[in-house]
Amino acid sequence: MKVLVVGAGAIGGYFGGRLLEKGEDVTFLVREQRKEKLQQTGLEIRSKNGDLQLTPKLITKNDDSQLFDVILMSTKSYHLEHAIKDIQSFVGPETMILPLLNGIAHVETLVEAFGEERVIGGLCFVETTLSEDGAVVQTSPVNQLVYGERTGETTERIEKLEECFSGTKAEFVKSDNINQDMWHKYLFITAMSGITSLMEMPIGPIRDLESGQRTIQAFLEELVAVMEEIEAPIQQGIAEIQLKRINSMAAEMKSSMQRDVEKRQPTEFEHLQGYLLTQAKEVSIPVPILETIYTKLKLYELKIAMNKQMENA
Template identity: 60%
Template sequence: METIKILVVGAGAVGGYFGGRLLEKGEDVTFQVREKRKQQLEERGLKVESINGNFTLRPKIIVAGESVEPYDVILVSTKAYHLDGVLDSIEPYVGDSTMILPLLNGIAHVEVLQKRFGIDRVIGGLCFVESTLDVNGTVIQKSPSHDLVFGELSGEQTERILKLDEAFSGTKANIRRSDTIVRDMWHKYIFITTMSGVTSLMRAPIGPIRETVGGQDTLTQFISEIVQVTRSLAAPVAENIETITLDRVNQLGYEMKSSMQRDMEKGLPTEADHLQGYLFEAAGQKRIKVPLLQMIYGNLKVYENSRNQG
Protein backbone atom coordinates (compact mmCIF):
# COMPACT_ATOMS: atom_id res chain seq x y z
CA MET A 1 0.00 0.00 0.00
CA GLU A 2 1.19 3.51 -0.86
CA THR A 3 2.10 5.53 2.22
CA ILE A 4 -0.13 8.49 3.10
CA LYS A 5 1.66 11.58 4.35
CA ILE A 6 -0.20 13.00 7.34
CA LEU A 7 0.28 16.48 8.82
CA VAL A 8 -1.25 16.96 12.28
CA VAL A 9 -1.73 20.62 13.17
CA GLY A 10 -1.02 20.89 16.87
CA ALA A 11 0.29 18.28 19.28
CA GLY A 12 -2.06 19.10 22.11
CA ALA A 13 -4.67 17.02 23.88
CA VAL A 14 -6.47 15.96 20.68
CA GLY A 15 -3.85 16.16 17.93
CA GLY A 16 -1.16 14.72 20.17
CA TYR A 17 -3.37 11.77 21.09
CA PHE A 18 -4.73 10.74 17.68
CA GLY A 19 -1.60 11.74 15.78
CA GLY A 20 0.39 9.77 18.31
CA ARG A 21 -1.75 6.69 17.83
CA LEU A 22 -1.24 6.88 14.06
CA LEU A 23 2.51 7.32 14.56
CA GLU A 24 2.52 4.42 17.03
CA LYS A 25 0.96 2.25 14.32
CA GLY A 26 3.73 3.24 11.92
CA GLU A 27 2.05 5.84 9.71
CA ASP A 28 4.01 8.75 8.19
CA VAL A 29 3.00 11.51 10.62
CA THR A 30 4.46 15.01 11.01
CA PHE A 31 3.32 17.49 13.66
CA GLN A 32 3.13 21.22 12.96
CA VAL A 33 3.55 23.02 16.27
CA ARG A 34 4.65 26.32 17.79
CA GLU A 35 8.23 26.93 18.87
CA LYS A 36 7.56 26.30 22.58
CA ARG A 37 5.85 22.97 21.91
CA LYS A 38 8.57 22.02 19.43
CA GLN A 39 11.21 22.48 22.11
CA GLN A 40 9.15 20.45 24.55
CA LEU A 41 8.75 17.58 22.08
CA GLU A 42 12.42 17.63 21.16
CA GLU A 43 13.41 17.40 24.81
CA ARG A 44 10.83 14.90 26.09
CA GLY A 45 9.30 13.30 23.01
CA LEU A 46 5.57 12.91 22.46
CA LYS A 47 4.46 11.26 25.67
CA VAL A 48 0.94 9.85 26.08
CA GLU A 49 -0.42 8.39 29.30
CA SER A 50 -3.69 6.63 28.57
CA ILE A 51 -5.87 3.91 30.04
CA ASN A 52 -5.76 2.54 26.49
CA GLY A 53 -1.96 2.18 26.62
CA ASN A 54 1.01 4.47 27.30
CA PHE A 55 3.72 5.37 24.79
CA THR A 56 6.55 7.82 24.16
CA LEU A 57 7.66 8.55 20.60
CA ARG A 58 10.02 10.90 18.77
CA PRO A 59 7.87 12.42 16.02
CA LYS A 60 8.81 14.53 13.02
CA ILE A 61 8.16 18.16 13.92
CA ILE A 62 7.89 21.38 11.91
CA VAL A 63 6.83 24.95 12.64
CA ALA A 64 4.78 26.95 10.14
CA GLY A 65 6.81 27.70 7.02
CA GLU A 66 9.37 24.92 7.54
CA SER A 67 9.91 22.01 5.13
CA VAL A 68 7.22 23.17 2.73
CA GLU A 69 5.73 20.26 0.75
CA PRO A 70 2.19 19.01 0.14
CA TYR A 71 0.59 16.41 2.42
CA ASP A 72 -2.06 13.87 1.57
CA VAL A 73 -4.14 14.73 4.63
CA ILE A 74 -3.96 17.62 7.09
CA LEU A 75 -5.62 16.88 10.41
CA VAL A 76 -6.72 20.10 12.16
CA SER A 77 -7.28 19.60 15.87
CA THR A 78 -7.01 23.13 17.28
CA LYS A 79 -9.62 25.17 19.13
CA ALA A 80 -12.08 27.11 16.96
CA TYR A 81 -10.68 30.48 18.08
CA HIS A 82 -7.28 29.52 16.61
CA LEU A 83 -8.76 28.67 13.20
CA ASP A 84 -7.83 31.95 11.49
CA GLY A 85 -4.16 31.41 12.31
CA VAL A 86 -4.37 27.79 11.20
CA LEU A 87 -5.57 28.78 7.73
CA ASP A 88 -2.35 30.69 7.07
CA SER A 89 -0.10 28.09 8.69
CA ILE A 90 -1.34 25.15 6.61
CA GLU A 91 -1.71 26.88 3.25
CA PRO A 92 1.86 26.09 2.08
CA TYR A 93 1.23 22.38 2.72
CA VAL A 94 -2.04 22.10 0.77
CA GLY A 95 -1.52 20.46 -2.61
CA ASP A 96 -3.88 19.62 -5.46
CA SER A 97 -5.01 16.35 -3.84
CA THR A 98 -4.73 17.26 -0.15
CA MET A 99 -7.62 16.32 2.16
CA ILE A 100 -8.24 18.65 5.10
CA LEU A 101 -9.77 16.78 8.03
CA PRO A 102 -11.03 19.13 10.79
CA LEU A 103 -11.81 17.77 14.25
CA LEU A 104 -13.13 21.05 15.63
CA ASN A 105 -16.36 21.28 17.60
CA GLY A 106 -19.34 22.79 15.82
CA ILE A 107 -20.08 23.19 12.14
CA ALA A 108 -19.18 26.77 11.12
CA HIS A 109 -15.53 25.91 10.43
CA VAL A 110 -16.43 23.68 7.47
CA GLU A 111 -17.55 26.61 5.34
CA VAL A 112 -14.54 28.67 6.44
CA LEU A 113 -12.15 25.95 5.31
CA GLN A 114 -14.05 25.37 2.05
CA LYS A 115 -13.94 29.05 1.15
CA ARG A 116 -10.18 29.18 1.73
CA PHE A 117 -9.10 25.88 0.17
CA GLY A 118 -11.98 24.71 -2.02
CA ILE A 119 -15.01 22.52 -1.40
CA ASP A 120 -13.38 19.32 -2.63
CA ARG A 121 -10.40 19.53 -0.28
CA VAL A 122 -12.44 19.45 2.95
CA ILE A 123 -13.78 16.22 4.40
CA GLY A 124 -15.91 15.76 7.51
CA GLY A 125 -14.63 14.77 10.91
CA LEU A 126 -15.27 14.71 14.62
CA CYS A 127 -13.83 13.13 17.72
CA PHE A 128 -14.79 12.16 21.24
CA VAL A 129 -11.87 12.02 23.64
CA GLU A 130 -11.39 13.31 27.18
CA SER A 131 -7.74 14.32 27.19
CA THR A 132 -5.58 17.16 28.43
CA LEU A 133 -1.96 18.27 28.59
CA ASP A 134 -0.18 18.36 31.94
CA VAL A 135 2.42 20.99 32.86
CA ASN A 136 5.17 18.96 31.19
CA GLY A 137 3.28 18.56 27.90
CA THR A 138 2.28 14.94 28.47
CA VAL A 139 -1.06 13.99 26.91
CA ILE A 140 -3.26 12.56 29.67
CA GLN A 141 -6.21 10.45 28.49
CA LYS A 142 -8.27 8.87 31.26
CA SER A 143 -11.64 7.76 29.86
CA PRO A 144 -12.44 4.75 27.66
CA SER A 145 -13.79 6.95 24.86
CA HIS A 146 -11.19 7.76 22.20
CA ASP A 147 -13.18 7.94 18.97
CA LEU A 148 -12.37 9.69 15.70
CA VAL A 149 -14.93 9.60 12.87
CA PHE A 150 -14.34 10.87 9.32
CA GLY A 151 -15.91 10.68 5.89
CA GLU A 152 -16.74 12.46 2.66
CA LEU A 153 -19.22 15.30 3.22
CA SER A 154 -21.13 13.91 0.23
CA GLY A 155 -21.37 10.49 1.87
CA GLU A 156 -19.65 8.85 -1.10
CA GLN A 157 -17.16 6.01 -0.75
CA THR A 158 -14.52 7.67 -2.90
CA GLU A 159 -11.16 6.17 -3.73
CA ARG A 160 -9.37 8.71 -1.54
CA ILE A 161 -11.58 8.15 1.50
CA LEU A 162 -11.17 4.38 1.25
CA LYS A 163 -7.41 4.87 1.03
CA LEU A 164 -7.53 7.06 4.12
CA ASP A 165 -9.69 4.49 5.88
CA GLU A 166 -7.02 1.87 5.28
CA ALA A 167 -4.29 4.14 6.64
CA PHE A 168 -6.33 5.00 9.75
CA SER A 169 -7.34 1.42 10.53
CA GLY A 170 -5.47 -0.78 12.98
CA THR A 171 -4.54 1.92 15.48
CA LYS A 172 -5.07 1.65 19.24
CA ALA A 173 -7.82 4.26 19.00
CA ASN A 174 -11.36 3.88 17.67
CA ILE A 175 -10.98 5.51 14.26
CA ARG A 176 -13.69 4.76 11.71
CA ARG A 177 -15.13 5.97 8.44
CA SER A 178 -18.74 7.17 8.29
CA ASP A 179 -20.91 7.57 5.20
CA THR A 180 -23.22 9.88 7.20
CA ILE A 181 -20.55 12.20 8.57
CA VAL A 182 -22.60 15.39 8.17
CA ARG A 183 -25.38 13.96 10.32
CA ASP A 184 -22.78 12.70 12.81
CA MET A 185 -21.22 16.17 13.04
CA TRP A 186 -24.58 17.80 13.70
CA HIS A 187 -25.39 15.20 16.36
CA LYS A 188 -22.11 15.92 18.11
CA TYR A 189 -22.71 19.66 17.75
CA ILE A 190 -26.05 19.37 19.55
CA PHE A 191 -24.50 17.21 22.26
CA ILE A 192 -21.40 19.35 22.86
CA THR A 193 -23.41 22.60 22.81
CA THR A 194 -25.74 21.15 25.45
CA MET A 195 -22.95 19.76 27.63
CA SER A 196 -20.69 22.81 27.43
CA GLY A 197 -23.59 25.22 27.84
CA VAL A 198 -25.06 23.82 31.05
CA THR A 199 -21.74 23.02 32.74
CA SER A 200 -20.32 26.48 32.03
CA LEU A 201 -23.53 28.13 33.24
CA MET A 202 -23.75 26.08 36.45
CA ARG A 203 -19.97 25.96 37.02
CA ALA A 204 -20.31 22.28 37.92
CA PRO A 205 -19.73 18.80 36.48
CA ILE A 206 -22.69 17.23 34.73
CA GLY A 207 -23.63 14.87 37.60
CA PRO A 208 -24.77 17.48 40.14
CA ILE A 209 -26.57 19.38 37.38
CA ARG A 210 -28.56 16.30 36.37
CA GLU A 211 -29.59 15.65 39.98
CA THR A 212 -30.45 19.18 41.06
CA VAL A 213 -34.02 20.47 41.27
CA GLY A 214 -35.22 21.03 37.72
CA GLY A 215 -32.00 19.67 36.27
CA GLN A 216 -33.66 17.28 33.84
CA ASP A 217 -36.21 19.91 32.82
CA THR A 218 -33.42 22.38 32.11
CA LEU A 219 -31.56 19.87 29.98
CA THR A 220 -34.73 18.90 28.10
CA GLN A 221 -35.66 22.53 27.39
CA PHE A 222 -32.15 23.47 26.29
CA ILE A 223 -31.88 20.50 23.95
CA SER A 224 -35.30 21.32 22.52
CA GLU A 225 -34.23 24.90 21.74
CA ILE A 226 -30.99 23.77 20.09
CA VAL A 227 -32.73 21.14 17.99
CA GLN A 228 -35.42 23.59 16.88
CA VAL A 229 -32.71 25.89 15.53
CA THR A 230 -30.74 23.10 13.86
CA ARG A 231 -33.87 21.83 12.12
CA SER A 232 -34.60 25.35 10.87
CA LEU A 233 -31.17 25.17 9.18
CA ALA A 234 -32.21 21.95 7.42
CA ALA A 235 -29.62 19.97 9.38
CA PRO A 236 -29.91 16.22 8.67
CA VAL A 237 -30.58 15.12 12.25
CA ALA A 238 -32.40 12.01 13.48
CA GLU A 239 -36.10 12.26 14.25
CA ASN A 240 -35.46 11.36 17.89
CA ILE A 241 -32.30 13.42 18.33
CA GLU A 242 -33.72 15.06 21.48
CA THR A 243 -33.99 11.67 23.19
CA ILE A 244 -30.63 10.53 21.86
CA THR A 245 -28.91 13.66 23.22
CA LEU A 246 -30.58 13.57 26.64
CA ASP A 247 -29.75 9.87 27.05
CA ARG A 248 -26.15 10.55 26.14
CA VAL A 249 -25.87 13.39 28.64
CA ASN A 250 -27.41 11.22 31.35
CA GLN A 251 -24.88 8.45 30.67
CA LEU A 252 -21.86 10.69 31.23
CA GLY A 253 -19.71 10.16 34.30
CA TYR A 254 -20.83 12.07 37.39
CA GLU A 255 -17.69 14.23 37.53
CA MET A 256 -17.48 14.88 33.78
CA LYS A 257 -16.75 18.50 32.87
CA SER A 258 -16.84 20.07 29.43
CA SER A 259 -13.64 21.40 27.89
CA MET A 260 -15.32 24.82 27.80
CA GLN A 261 -15.85 24.70 31.55
CA ARG A 262 -12.23 23.68 32.11
CA ASP A 263 -11.08 26.54 29.88
CA MET A 264 -13.11 28.99 31.96
CA GLU A 265 -11.60 27.63 35.15
CA LYS A 266 -8.15 28.31 33.68
CA GLY A 267 -9.08 31.80 32.49
CA LEU A 268 -8.69 30.79 28.83
CA PRO A 269 -10.76 31.82 25.78
CA THR A 270 -13.84 29.73 24.95
CA GLU A 271 -15.53 28.48 21.80
CA ALA A 272 -18.75 30.29 22.73
CA ASP A 273 -19.15 32.09 19.40
CA HIS A 274 -18.44 28.92 17.42
CA LEU A 275 -20.89 26.77 19.40
CA GLN A 276 -23.69 28.63 21.21
CA GLY A 277 -23.18 31.90 19.31
CA TYR A 278 -23.61 30.35 15.87
CA LEU A 279 -26.99 28.88 16.87
CA PHE A 280 -28.08 32.02 18.72
CA GLU A 281 -27.42 34.12 15.62
CA ALA A 282 -29.34 31.62 13.49
CA ALA A 283 -32.25 31.70 15.94
CA GLY A 284 -32.40 35.50 15.62
CA GLN A 285 -32.45 35.29 11.83
CA LYS A 286 -35.23 32.68 11.95
CA ARG A 287 -37.10 34.57 14.72
CA ILE A 288 -37.04 31.55 17.01
CA LYS A 289 -37.31 32.25 20.74
CA VAL A 290 -34.47 30.57 22.66
CA PRO A 291 -34.49 31.94 26.23
CA LEU A 292 -32.16 29.31 27.70
CA LEU A 293 -29.70 29.55 24.82
CA GLN A 294 -29.75 33.32 25.17
CA MET A 295 -28.99 33.10 28.90
CA ILE A 296 -26.20 30.54 28.41
CA TYR A 297 -24.60 32.48 25.55
CA GLY A 298 -24.95 35.69 27.56
CA ASN A 299 -23.18 34.05 30.50
CA LEU A 300 -20.29 33.09 28.24
CA LYS A 301 -20.03 36.58 26.76
CA VAL A 302 -19.95 38.12 30.26
CA TYR A 303 -17.05 35.81 31.07
CA GLU A 304 -15.21 36.67 27.85
CA ASN A 305 -15.75 40.40 28.25
CA SER A 306 -14.47 40.23 31.82
CA ARG A 307 -11.48 38.19 30.69
CA ASN A 308 -10.65 40.66 27.92
CA GLN A 309 -10.76 43.51 30.41
CA GLY A 310 -8.31 41.70 32.66
Protein backbone atom coordinates (compact mmCIF):
# COMPACT_ATOMS: atom_id res chain seq x y z
CA MET A 1 0.00 0.00 0.00
CA LYS A 2 1.06 3.58 -0.64
CA VAL A 3 1.11 5.41 2.70
CA LEU A 4 1.20 9.18 3.13
CA VAL A 5 2.08 10.50 6.58
CA VAL A 6 1.04 14.11 7.12
CA GLY A 7 3.98 15.62 8.95
CA ALA A 8 7.21 14.09 10.16
CA GLY A 9 6.92 15.25 13.73
CA ALA A 10 6.81 13.38 17.01
CA ILE A 11 3.89 11.07 16.13
CA GLY A 12 3.91 10.92 12.34
CA GLY A 13 7.67 10.66 12.25
CA TYR A 14 7.66 7.79 14.73
CA PHE A 15 4.93 5.57 13.29
CA GLY A 16 5.78 6.46 9.69
CA GLY A 17 9.41 5.68 10.47
CA ARG A 18 8.54 2.26 11.86
CA LEU A 19 6.58 1.44 8.71
CA LEU A 20 9.47 2.64 6.57
CA GLU A 21 11.85 0.54 8.66
CA LYS A 22 9.75 -2.52 7.80
CA GLY A 23 9.96 -1.68 4.10
CA GLU A 24 6.52 -0.22 3.39
CA ASP A 25 6.01 2.45 0.71
CA VAL A 26 5.88 5.52 2.97
CA THR A 27 5.98 9.18 1.96
CA PHE A 28 5.97 12.16 4.34
CA LEU A 29 4.07 15.35 3.51
CA VAL A 30 6.04 18.17 5.16
CA ARG A 31 6.62 21.91 5.06
CA GLU A 32 9.51 23.25 2.97
CA GLN A 33 11.64 24.03 6.02
CA ARG A 34 11.20 20.53 7.47
CA LYS A 35 11.88 19.02 4.05
CA GLU A 36 15.18 20.86 3.76
CA LYS A 37 16.18 19.74 7.28
CA LEU A 38 15.30 16.09 6.65
CA GLN A 39 17.12 16.10 3.32
CA GLN A 40 20.25 17.12 5.22
CA THR A 41 19.94 14.91 8.29
CA GLY A 42 17.55 12.12 7.38
CA LEU A 43 14.80 11.02 9.76
CA GLU A 44 16.36 10.05 13.07
CA ILE A 45 14.39 8.16 15.71
CA ARG A 46 15.82 7.67 19.19
CA SER A 47 13.68 5.06 20.83
CA LYS A 48 13.56 2.64 23.72
CA ASN A 49 12.37 0.16 21.07
CA GLY A 50 15.42 0.64 18.85
CA ASP A 51 17.09 3.66 17.22
CA LEU A 52 16.69 4.40 13.52
CA GLN A 53 18.37 6.51 10.87
CA LEU A 54 16.21 6.68 7.72
CA THR A 55 16.17 8.43 4.37
CA PRO A 56 12.45 9.10 3.79
CA LYS A 57 10.58 10.11 0.67
CA LEU A 58 9.39 13.69 1.12
CA ILE A 59 6.82 15.85 -0.65
CA THR A 60 5.22 19.22 0.00
CA LYS A 61 1.69 20.37 -0.74
CA ASN A 62 2.94 22.04 -3.94
CA ASP A 63 4.48 18.91 -5.46
CA ASP A 64 2.83 17.01 -8.30
CA SER A 65 -0.26 15.19 -7.09
CA GLN A 66 -0.26 11.44 -6.64
CA LEU A 67 -2.87 9.24 -4.99
CA PHE A 68 -2.32 7.25 -1.81
CA ASP A 69 -4.08 4.22 -0.34
CA VAL A 70 -4.00 5.52 3.22
CA ILE A 71 -3.20 8.90 4.74
CA LEU A 72 -2.13 9.12 8.38
CA MET A 73 -3.19 12.42 9.92
CA SER A 74 -1.03 13.20 12.96
CA THR A 75 -1.34 16.99 13.12
CA LYS A 76 -2.41 19.10 16.07
CA SER A 77 -6.12 19.95 16.02
CA TYR A 78 -5.43 23.65 15.38
CA HIS A 79 -3.57 22.67 12.17
CA LEU A 80 -6.35 20.38 10.91
CA GLU A 81 -8.01 22.80 8.50
CA HIS A 82 -4.68 23.55 6.81
CA ALA A 83 -3.81 19.84 6.67
CA ILE A 84 -7.14 19.07 4.98
CA LYS A 85 -6.34 21.60 2.24
CA ASP A 86 -2.80 20.26 1.90
CA ILE A 87 -3.87 16.67 1.21
CA GLN A 88 -6.77 17.34 -1.20
CA SER A 89 -4.77 16.49 -4.31
CA PHE A 90 -3.48 13.24 -2.79
CA VAL A 91 -6.90 11.76 -1.98
CA GLY A 92 -8.45 9.36 -4.47
CA PRO A 93 -11.77 7.49 -4.56
CA GLU A 94 -10.36 4.58 -2.53
CA THR A 95 -8.13 6.52 -0.13
CA MET A 96 -8.53 5.84 3.59
CA ILE A 97 -8.05 8.78 5.96
CA LEU A 98 -6.67 7.54 9.30
CA PRO A 99 -6.64 10.31 11.93
CA LEU A 100 -4.45 10.01 15.01
CA LEU A 101 -5.54 13.27 16.62
CA ASN A 102 -6.58 13.50 20.24
CA GLY A 103 -10.28 14.07 20.85
CA ILE A 104 -13.32 13.28 18.75
CA ALA A 105 -14.51 16.51 17.04
CA HIS A 106 -12.06 16.10 14.15
CA VAL A 107 -13.93 13.07 12.82
CA GLU A 108 -16.93 15.16 11.79
CA THR A 109 -14.63 17.73 10.19
CA LEU A 110 -12.85 15.05 8.15
CA VAL A 111 -16.14 13.43 7.11
CA GLU A 112 -17.41 16.79 5.88
CA ALA A 113 -14.23 17.26 3.86
CA PHE A 114 -13.78 13.76 2.40
CA GLY A 115 -17.02 11.82 2.89
CA GLU A 116 -18.19 9.19 5.34
CA GLU A 117 -16.60 6.25 3.54
CA ARG A 118 -13.05 7.56 3.42
CA VAL A 119 -12.63 8.27 7.15
CA ILE A 120 -11.72 5.35 9.40
CA GLY A 121 -11.09 5.50 13.15
CA GLY A 122 -7.73 5.75 14.83
CA LEU A 123 -5.79 6.76 17.91
CA CYS A 124 -2.36 6.22 19.37
CA PHE A 125 -0.57 5.89 22.68
CA VAL A 126 3.03 7.04 22.45
CA GLU A 127 5.20 9.48 24.36
CA THR A 128 7.39 11.20 21.80
CA THR A 129 8.82 14.64 21.21
CA LEU A 130 11.05 16.41 18.72
CA SER A 131 14.51 17.24 20.00
CA GLU A 132 16.19 20.57 19.29
CA ASP A 133 18.09 18.97 16.41
CA GLY A 134 14.87 17.62 14.85
CA ALA A 135 15.11 13.97 15.90
CA VAL A 136 12.03 12.02 17.02
CA VAL A 137 12.65 10.97 20.62
CA GLN A 138 10.51 8.26 22.20
CA THR A 139 10.67 8.58 25.98
CA SER A 140 8.73 5.49 27.09
CA PRO A 141 8.41 2.00 25.58
CA VAL A 142 4.66 2.30 24.84
CA ASN A 143 4.10 2.73 21.09
CA GLN A 144 0.59 1.61 20.18
CA LEU A 145 -1.51 2.69 17.21
CA VAL A 146 -5.14 1.50 17.15
CA TYR A 147 -7.29 1.62 13.99
CA GLY A 148 -10.50 0.19 12.57
CA GLU A 149 -13.64 0.75 10.56
CA ARG A 150 -15.99 3.09 12.38
CA THR A 151 -18.82 0.71 11.46
CA GLY A 152 -17.07 -2.09 13.37
CA GLU A 153 -16.92 -4.25 10.24
CA THR A 154 -13.92 -6.24 9.06
CA THR A 155 -13.65 -5.04 5.48
CA GLU A 156 -11.31 -6.01 2.69
CA ARG A 157 -9.50 -2.66 2.92
CA ILE A 158 -8.98 -3.01 6.67
CA GLU A 159 -7.53 -6.47 6.15
CA LYS A 160 -5.10 -4.99 3.59
CA LEU A 161 -4.22 -2.27 6.07
CA GLU A 162 -3.66 -4.87 8.77
CA GLU A 163 -1.24 -6.67 6.47
CA CYS A 164 0.58 -3.40 5.79
CA PHE A 165 0.86 -2.60 9.50
CA SER A 166 1.85 -6.07 10.70
CA GLY A 167 5.44 -6.98 11.44
CA THR A 168 6.61 -3.51 12.43
CA LYS A 169 8.56 -2.66 15.59
CA ALA A 170 5.53 -0.79 16.89
CA GLU A 171 2.21 -2.12 18.10
CA PHE A 172 -0.45 -1.63 15.41
CA VAL A 173 -3.78 -2.97 16.69
CA LYS A 174 -6.94 -3.50 14.62
CA SER A 175 -10.05 -2.75 16.67
CA ASP A 176 -13.60 -3.92 16.09
CA ASN A 177 -14.92 -1.14 18.35
CA ILE A 178 -12.80 1.85 17.39
CA ASN A 179 -15.52 4.40 18.20
CA GLN A 180 -15.56 3.32 21.83
CA ASP A 181 -11.77 3.19 21.90
CA MET A 182 -11.59 6.77 20.63
CA TRP A 183 -14.09 8.04 23.23
CA HIS A 184 -12.25 6.24 26.02
CA LYS A 185 -8.97 7.86 25.01
CA TYR A 186 -10.76 11.20 24.68
CA LEU A 187 -11.94 10.85 28.27
CA PHE A 188 -8.46 9.96 29.48
CA ILE A 189 -6.56 12.66 27.61
CA THR A 190 -9.08 15.38 28.48
CA ALA A 191 -8.85 14.51 32.17
CA MET A 192 -5.08 14.04 32.24
CA SER A 193 -4.25 17.15 30.22
CA GLY A 194 -6.79 19.26 32.07
CA ILE A 195 -5.68 18.30 35.58
CA THR A 196 -1.93 18.59 34.99
CA SER A 197 -2.32 21.90 33.13
CA LEU A 198 -4.57 23.31 35.84
CA MET A 199 -2.25 22.29 38.68
CA GLU A 200 0.96 22.95 36.71
CA MET A 201 2.49 19.77 38.12
CA PRO A 202 3.23 16.19 37.01
CA ILE A 203 0.51 13.71 37.90
CA GLY A 204 2.33 12.19 40.90
CA PRO A 205 2.26 15.13 43.33
CA ILE A 206 -1.35 15.90 42.38
CA ARG A 207 -2.74 12.43 43.04
CA ASP A 208 -0.67 12.02 46.21
CA LEU A 209 -2.71 14.75 47.86
CA GLU A 210 -6.09 13.63 49.18
CA SER A 211 -7.64 16.75 47.69
CA GLY A 212 -5.89 16.09 44.38
CA GLN A 213 -7.17 12.51 44.25
CA ARG A 214 -10.72 13.73 44.89
CA THR A 215 -10.38 16.37 42.18
CA ILE A 216 -9.22 13.86 39.59
CA GLN A 217 -12.08 11.51 40.43
CA ALA A 218 -14.67 14.29 40.42
CA PHE A 219 -13.40 15.57 37.07
CA LEU A 220 -13.62 12.12 35.49
CA GLU A 221 -17.18 11.76 36.79
CA GLU A 222 -18.08 15.16 35.33
CA LEU A 223 -16.79 14.19 31.92
CA VAL A 224 -18.50 10.81 31.98
CA ALA A 225 -21.82 12.42 32.95
CA VAL A 226 -21.66 14.58 29.83
CA MET A 227 -20.65 11.68 27.61
CA GLU A 228 -23.47 9.51 28.93
CA GLU A 229 -26.01 12.29 28.39
CA ILE A 230 -24.98 12.73 24.74
CA GLU A 231 -25.01 8.92 24.34
CA ALA A 232 -21.31 8.54 23.55
CA PRO A 233 -20.32 4.86 23.16
CA ILE A 234 -18.51 4.48 26.50
CA GLN A 235 -18.61 1.43 28.75
CA GLN A 236 -20.07 1.37 32.23
CA GLY A 237 -17.53 2.08 34.96
CA ILE A 238 -15.07 3.80 32.62
CA ALA A 239 -14.43 6.61 35.14
CA GLU A 240 -13.08 4.10 37.67
CA ILE A 241 -11.01 2.37 34.99
CA GLN A 242 -9.40 5.63 33.89
CA LEU A 243 -8.79 6.68 37.51
CA LYS A 244 -6.86 3.45 38.09
CA ARG A 245 -4.89 4.11 34.94
CA ILE A 246 -3.99 7.63 36.03
CA ASN A 247 -2.98 6.34 39.46
CA SER A 248 -0.70 3.72 37.90
CA MET A 249 1.24 6.18 35.75
CA ALA A 250 4.80 7.22 36.54
CA ALA A 251 4.79 10.02 39.09
CA GLU A 252 6.80 12.32 36.82
CA MET A 253 4.37 11.98 33.91
CA LYS A 254 3.23 15.24 32.32
CA SER A 255 0.59 15.68 29.63
CA SER A 256 1.61 17.03 26.24
CA MET A 257 -0.71 19.98 26.86
CA GLN A 258 1.14 20.81 30.06
CA ARG A 259 4.45 20.66 28.18
CA ASP A 260 3.02 23.00 25.53
CA VAL A 261 2.01 25.47 28.24
CA GLU A 262 5.49 25.31 29.77
CA LYS A 263 6.96 26.08 26.33
CA ARG A 264 4.45 28.92 25.79
CA GLN A 265 3.05 27.15 22.74
CA PRO A 266 -0.60 26.84 21.57
CA THR A 267 -2.69 24.04 23.05
CA GLU A 268 -5.56 21.83 21.91
CA PHE A 269 -7.86 22.98 24.72
CA GLU A 270 -10.70 23.99 22.40
CA HIS A 271 -10.61 20.58 20.71
CA LEU A 272 -10.48 18.68 24.02
CA GLN A 273 -11.99 20.58 26.96
CA GLY A 274 -13.84 23.11 24.81
CA TYR A 275 -15.78 20.54 22.82
CA LEU A 276 -17.11 18.77 25.92
CA LEU A 277 -17.90 22.08 27.61
CA THR A 278 -20.06 22.99 24.61
CA GLN A 279 -21.80 19.61 24.82
CA ALA A 280 -22.38 20.08 28.58
CA LYS A 281 -24.05 23.44 27.99
CA GLU A 282 -26.31 22.00 25.32
CA VAL A 283 -27.59 19.26 27.67
CA SER A 284 -27.59 21.54 30.77
CA ILE A 285 -25.13 19.54 32.87
CA PRO A 286 -23.06 21.53 35.40
CA VAL A 287 -19.32 20.97 34.99
CA PRO A 288 -17.52 23.31 37.40
CA ILE A 289 -14.11 21.62 37.18
CA LEU A 290 -14.20 21.47 33.38
CA GLU A 291 -15.27 25.11 33.24
CA THR A 292 -12.44 26.13 35.58
CA ILE A 293 -9.85 24.29 33.48
CA TYR A 294 -11.24 25.73 30.24
CA THR A 295 -11.16 29.26 31.70
CA LYS A 296 -7.52 28.91 32.79
CA LEU A 297 -6.47 27.61 29.37
CA LYS A 298 -8.50 30.26 27.54
CA LEU A 299 -6.81 33.00 29.55
CA TYR A 300 -3.45 31.40 28.81
CA GLU A 301 -4.16 31.53 25.07
CA LEU A 302 -5.30 35.17 25.33
CA LYS A 303 -2.09 36.04 27.18
CA ILE A 304 0.02 34.38 24.48
CA ALA A 305 -1.86 36.32 21.79
CA MET A 306 -1.41 39.62 23.67
CA ASN A 307 2.32 39.00 24.07
CA LYS A 308 2.67 38.33 20.34
CA GLN A 309 0.81 41.56 19.54
CA MET A 310 3.16 43.47 21.83
CA GLU A 311 6.21 41.89 20.19
CA ASN A 312 4.94 42.83 16.73
CA ALA A 313 3.88 46.34 17.69
